[in-house]
Amino acid sequence: MPRLAALLRAASLTGAACLILAVCGPEERDSQSPPAPAGVTARAGSATSVHVMWDQAAGTAGVTGYEVFRGGERVKAVPGEKHMTDIEGLTPSTAYTFTVRARDAAGNVSPHSSAVPVTMPAPAVDDGVAPTPPTKLTGRADGARAATLAWAGSTDSVGVTSYDIYQSGTRIHSVSGSATAARVTGLRPDTVYTFTVRARDAGDNSSSASGAVDITTAPAKGGGTSTAPAEFRAVSVTEAGARAIELSWVPPRTDEAVEEYQMFLDGTLTTTIRWGAAPPAGRATYRFDAGDGPGATYRVKIRARLPDGNWGAFSAQRTVVLDDGGT
Numbered sequence: 024m025p026r027l028a029a030l031l032r033a034a035s036l037t038g039a040a041c042l043i044l045a046v047c048g049p050e051e052r053d054s055q056s057p058p059a060p061a062g063v064t065a066r067a068g069s070a071t072s073v074h075v076m077w078d079q080a081a082g083t084a085g086v087t088g089y090e091v092f093r094g095g096e097r098v099k100a101v102p103g104e105k106h107m108t109d110i111e112g113l114t115p116s117t118a119y120t121f122t123v124r125a126r127d128a129a130g131n132v133s134p135h136s137s138a139v140p141v142t143m144p145a146p147a148v149d150d151g152v153a154p155t156p157p158t159k160l161t162g163r164a165d166g167a168r169a170a171t172l173a174w175a176g177s178t179d180s181v182g183v184t185s186y187d188i189y190q191s192g193t194r195i196h197s198v199s200g201s202a203t204a205a206r207v208t209g210l211r212p213d214t215v216y217t218f219t220v221r222a223r224d225a226g227d228n229s230s231s232a233s234g235a236v237d238i239t240t241a242p243a244k245g246g247g248t249s250t251a252p253a254e255f256r257a258v259s260v261t262e263a264g265a266r267a268i269e270l271s272w273v274p275p276r277t278d279e280a281v282e283e284y285q286m287f288l289d290g291t292l293t294t295t296i297r298w299g300a301a302p303p304a305g306r307a308t309y310r311f312d313a314g315d316g317p318g319a320t321y322r323v324k325i326r327a328r329l330p331d332g333n334w335g336a337f338s339a340q341r342t343v344v345l346d347d348g349g350t
Contacts, residue, residue, distance in 0.1 A: 047123035059126040059134040060106075064207040066199050069227040070115035070146040070187040074197035075099075076107040077123045079209055083139070087129045092122045092135065106209050107196055115225075133171065144184055150226035154179035157186065157203075157233040166333050167212035167241045173204040177222035177230055189219045191233065191332060197223075211244035213250045213305045215326070215334040239336060250275045250327065250335030252284070257323050260310070266345050268321060271308045272338060279330040280304075286311075286325050287337075319345045 030304050062078035090100040091108060099108050102123075113119065119142075122135040157174040166169050177183050188207060198205045201220070210216060216239075219232040233280035241247060252272040260269050274281045284296040286309075296309050313321065324340040 025127065029075070054129070054131065056131045057127050059138045060089065060123045060125055061323045063121070063123050063136045063139050065119075065121045065139045065141040066185065066197060066282050067141055067143050068109065068146050068187065068197045069223055070225045071111065071113050072182075073110045073113060073119065073141055073143075074107065074185070075110060076196065078296045079106045086125045087128045088126045090124050090126060090132070092124070093119055098210075104209075109197075114145055115143050118142045136173050144225045146225060146229065150181050150224060150228065152180045153228040153303065154183050154222035154224055154230040156221055156230045160218070160220055160233045160236050161273055162218060162236040162238045164238050164240045165193045165206065167243050168210045169206060169208045170210060170216065170218070170238045170240065170274045171204065171206050172218055172220065172236070174220050174229070174233060176203050179222065179228075181224055184225045185220045186239075187223055187229070188208070189221065191217050192219075200224075204305075209328070211250070211331070211333065212240055213336045214329065215239045220348050233306075241294045250277075250329060250338070252338040254306075254326055255325065255338035255341060257321075257343045259313070259346045263347060266313045267310050268313050268323065268343050268345075269270050269308060269310045270323065270325065271306055272325065273306055274302070275327055275329075275335055277330050281329070283328040284309075285328075286323065289322050307333045313345055321345075 058078040063074050063075070065075045068074050072311070077089070077275045087103045089103065089105070090097050090112065098180050101108050118140060120138040120140050122138050124135050125133040154177040157177050159173070159175040160172065162170055162172045182273065185197045185200050186202060186205070187194050188196040188205050196205060196207055201312065207218070215237055217235050217237050219235050221232055222230040237261055252275060253271070255272040257268055257270050260267050282298055282302050285292055286294050286296055313319065321343045322340055323343060324337050326337045327335045329335050
């Protein structure tokens with residue numbers, strides 16, 4: 024009893040939350056390693072570069088980055104949202120192997136993936152002629168997070184080594200020069216993506232871009248967060264004899280504020296709406312003049328530019344008939 028009383032007095036004096044150290048021990052550290060990345064591929068993009076790609080498997084939300092190894096040497100580190108990268112400065116006509124491992128926020132690293140071999144092509148001699156651009160690019164969404172592209176192949180004085188897939192002007196993927204189709208993964212649900220394709224030869228000459236194709240991914244299963252503006256309304260208003268259309272909507276829920284929208288009238292892009300100051304936190308409104316007379320009909324819809332630069336899905340389309348202003 025005297026010893027217990029002494030412990031209680033000590034706890035009261037020091038403000039300790041408990042008496043037994045086993046209960047008040049240090050916070051348990053996350054020591055569980057993420058799984059090894061699967062689906063690793065490596066393809067030569069030219070005589071000196073390789074495109075490495077891997078799957079972002081379900082259940083790896085805690086992964087904060089990936090590391091790419093050439094043999095046993097780490098040559099690239101990328102953030103967790105990426106699942107592909109290009110390795111430059113390689114030697115023509117040389118064989119390499121690549122692996123990928125994941126890293127989480129606690130610093131735990133996964134085992135290495137299976138090793139993937141690739142042999143670099145020989146350099147083209149005095150090849151300064153770029154391939155012709157790919158043609159007839161088409162595409163379709165494969166659910167909410169992937170898309171498939173297809174095109175007519177290019178020609179080259181020596182031979183096409185690879186086709187590079189660009190999304191809004193940024194190269195995101197490469198396939199071999201014998202391929203005329205590619206599947207792009209890791210996309211956001213309910214989002215519009217713009218893709219083009221360029222051909223590349225062993226001399227690292229790149230063609231001009233193909234025509235662009237827009238693909239809208241499907242909404243997330245289970246009714247996940249939509250990228251479309253919600254509760255979109257459009258009404259005719261008249262002030263001082265001037266007719267206008269007033270739009271209002273709830274911005275899509277994103278990680279950051281949405282600062283830009285495109286407005287389409289009768290299916291045609293008409294204007295871009297940008298906020299001069301901070302975007303409204305709640306319901307947004309926008310008014311534009313309507314020059315036609317009473318009874319004129321407008322069909323209007325909008326879409327938001329998301330924080331990652333892609334365009335979100337369209338709002339519902341509303342039909343507005345101009346009123347007569349009470350005259």
